Amino acid sequence: MRRQRRSLRLLALIMGLSLVATACGGDDDDEGGDEAGEAPEEGVQGGDVVDLSAFAGGPAEHIDPRINTTVSGWQIGGSLYDGLTETDFSDPDNPEVRGVVAESWESNDDATEWTFQIREGLKFSDGEDVLPSSFVRGWESASDPDFAGDYSYLFNFIDGGAEKLAGEADTLAGVEADDEAMTLTVRLSEPYSTFPYVAGFQIFMPMPSAIDDLADQAEWENGEMIGNGPFMLESPRTDTEVVMVPNPEWDGTQYAEEFGLPEQPYLDSVTFRVSGDLDVAYNSFEAGEADITGFPAGRYQEAQDNYATTIETPFLGAYYFQINDRDPRIGGEENLLLRQAISQAIDRDEINEAVYEGSRTTATGITPPGIPGMEEGLCDYCSYDPEAAEAAYQEWLDAGNELTEPLPIQLNAGFGHEPVVQIIIDNLDAIGIPAEAEPFDSETYFGQLAEGACVICRSGWLADYPTYDNFMYDLFSTDALDGNNYGYSNSEFDDLIAQAKAETDEDARGELYRQAEQILLNEDIGTIPVNWYNGTLVYNGDKIANLIEEPTGHVQWETVQLSG
């Protein structure tokens, strides 16, 4: 799960990594070429890059992929480690999973057991071989309840994972490594047709035997963190910067030719420098002290006019307002018309123009473009229609309902959501619905929402991996993780999600998810989508010839190249 929070800390988005997969496995030989990895003609080998976007607002809490939750931490973790799979975003409308350390994979008929064939000859930066048992070592440590991070819930998908996390088992019963045959077999607790998408997620990275010597796994990220990715740390991280240099043991040509990866990363170093906030970072960027930064609030257009940006990259993320279905003022079937009125009263285009200077895409559903199976326009009540909104509100009043006090709209304060909420309050006021902003401290915001503070609460979600399930199940199913659903529960919706999870045919699976989303948006109005995110980076286009921000916010730094 990735939410927006402070640096999470500022405008920095909390986003996740992503991975896509095909239902019955695949072979990377079947995958298309990776245009992102192809060096442009003018690019050169060598050079240094300083990035201020990742840590604008403070250093990363974690960079160990086993416990990291932020996209900024994953900029480093994802460069230090290669996982079983990753997503090929060269066709953004149709991202596909491809094998990285896994050469291929296959599943049994009901998608409950997956076998990954591990590529031979890969090494960690200390020279140790990357073996199937390296993954077992990584997964066992990441699911150790004394160490496990926020994403450890993903081990629940694996047979024995729930027991391990609960401290009732010492090992993950469903994971077996055969280093002779170079296979990793994973038995799941229930059918999961898109498991290869999940298997490349950061918490499932391989780990070298050096972690066995640690008294406390938390020490790993404060040291030199040996990995098998294209980069390694120049020295242990500090509070002010993290510097990555090429890992001499990594060889991009060992992966499929279609990836178009260089033998070694083009850059000599990537420095992630900490700055006070995005305004400070942008000043430093303009002062020539860095090559990459993020967009400060209110400077989208200026940045686009003067520098290269990734603003055109659609992100796999949605900005929305969640409804607390348990709240008597707004939830339940009796308030359906009120929710419809609210959703239709919101001028999403005005929000996009006034607050984001047109840099986002107005949402017509909750699941963003780029998610396989997604279709635009699923939401019947997401278009600005004040007349229809007013009529729906009047009908709700005529049924004997009333609002005795303004509806509170919750937001995490200090992260630029205030003007969005103010526009919504004005929109609602225009049709007679009283509302007021209720700001919360950002650090405890989502915790308080989950405990019942949400009435109409701002939220954001960026895909961990580009699957429909990551939006539908994780956010809105009855047993959604971490109380994300805020009381939303519909058995028909849940049944459709369960069917989709087990469905191995991609088209049929997409249809099931779309049906579920339509129930959520149109029959229940369980959430109010506002916009879909776009790219976040501003960079020096004169210096950098090739920089691609993936729709998950991750940059494949080994493909970044300076101009000649």
Next chain:
Amino acid sequence: MTSFIIRRLLLIVPTVFVALSFLFLIFFALPGDPANLIAGGAERNIDPGVIERINERYGLDEPMTTQFVKYWQRTLQWDLGDSFLTRRSVNETLGQRAPNSIRLAFWAIVIEIVVGISVGMVSAIRRYSIGDRFTTIVTAAASAIPVFVLGLVLQWMFAVQPNKHDWPEWARLRTSGIGPDSWAFFVIPTGEQWRYLILPAITLASVTTALLARMTRGSMLEVLRADYMRTARSKGLRERDVVMRHGLRNALLPVVTLIGLDFGTAIGAAVLTETTFSWPGIGSQIVDSVTARDLPVILGLTLVVVLAYTVVNLIVDISYAWVDPRIRLGKGGQS
């Protein structure tokens, strides 16, 4: 004098004890469960088993009094514990950050004293001149402009614009970071280091310098009207000697007091300055730690700040004797 210093040093003990104990107790009075934050924060509902293990590991399941006693036992051995968030040693964090804050504070104080006293003195001597009026306006503005705004403006003027207009490299001041971390005698910047230091030092010094200049001006004006100044002139002393030896020295007493009190203001300004300039000091770390409710780090940093504050004020008190020999420290402060 010696007994005065010893007494004042002993006073540091209860001061530190009260300040840290208060913070410790406040932490437990605040809503929210620290174990929940350690386990991943406010973003999710944590498995109760995980919370239990974290409570056990950090001793958070023990009674508050037990935790309190253990905290002080560790602190007395200068073991400040580990960060809840990053699990790094607070001693290590302090070791990295405290020198940076000390250097920045040192230069801010130097600017404050040199510029503040000089400007205030000249302004008083040339009362109602254009320079005096200009100084009055500038010091009022400097006191009113928020530190982070001033910092951003200075960055734009002296770093962004020089870069856009291709000024020579040496003339481009830096907006963020500590730079090459190259110092002589601990506080003297060498090589390129001054380009990183100058803007945050000026920003941090801005508020206190303005106050000091106004205080010096007021104090000097009062002294310049004193009888002994007329006497000094009538003795035939040069005006420079009259002002420097008789005027300034007498005018400095309230000014020195202000420098000590200003240190508290400077600590607050340092939080903003260090954040604005990404200066890796104690101030910027305090912001992150308070936001994350990272108690061990908050307490460790506060300990250092309280120690610094008390020591600076001790130095100020001692300096009274130098400024005004009539003051006899340790003997009831006769004058």
